[in-house]
Amino acid sequence: MTGTTPEGARGEAEAAGWVRGMFGRIAPRYDFANHLLSFEMDRLWRAWTVRRVRPILERPEARVLDICCGTGDLVLALEKGRVGGGAAVLGSDFCHPMLVGAGAKVAERQAKARLFESDAMRLPLADGSLDLLTVAFGFRNLANYEAGLREMHRVLRAGGMAAILEFSQPPNAAFAALYNFYSRRVLPWIGGMVTGSRDAYTYLPESVRKFPSAEELAAAMRLAGFAEVCFERWTGGIVALHLGRR
Ligand SMILES: C[S@@+](CC[C@H](N)C(=O)[O-])C[C@H]1O[C@@H](n2cnc3c(N)ncnc32)[C@H](O)[C@@H]1O
16 A cells, blocks of 8 residues: 555655645535536435444544545535534635635535645644544545555544545446446546546546555554454445554
8 A cells, every 4th residue: 555646646645735735726626527427426425434433423522534525515414413412523625726616515514514725644633633534535645645644544533433435446346347337437537528538537446446446555553553353345345445543
């Protein structure tokens, strides 16, 4: 495991810079493209993630952070998942235009979530300050997965939980072939048309292909110090949710 390697980027700083710039370019059309290209499944995947972590969300003293929050869909789903007040929800991202989108949605829904601009590899939080850290479709874009996991572990308090929702490779060969055809041939074409940035939607299947398997990610989480690590595959293994406890 290392981290994302966009074509042409040399080293971690360049990879992170490329990722930030790419999301900055597609930010205004990100939500539309996301829902369209996933056939709205992205909403379900976030809702299922919220269901898995709901016991933490319902604790009024709990502090929750969604890193790589993008335009804020998981932040809003986490807030919605709290019954009768519940946890304080924060969201962070290092791409300003994506956070602007999140801010507009938070304001429109009169949500209480607070957003801040930050690199997920260097969070401005004290050790052990969170009860739950979530990340949806952002972890794959980090320039160094091991360092990212260590940072997640650092900011969680003992007993706190990390939830990583990310694309994965379907284990069934026939379904994987069908999915690969869609993600490598159809998705870049539609994504390019919708956002005007074909490179972003060529990067997406490439980064999924290079991303560690669900088993490898679970092993890396254990190495970073997480306990009770488990994962579940959804939608034929297109995505996987990994959970781990500090
Ligand atoms: C595919 S989007 C996912 C957004 C959102 N979580 C969702 O579910 O739609 C990935 C996000 O991760 C952010 N990101 C990638 N690397 C990051 C880093 N090192 N620090 C903070 N944000 C990062 C990008 O700016 C982008 O907004």
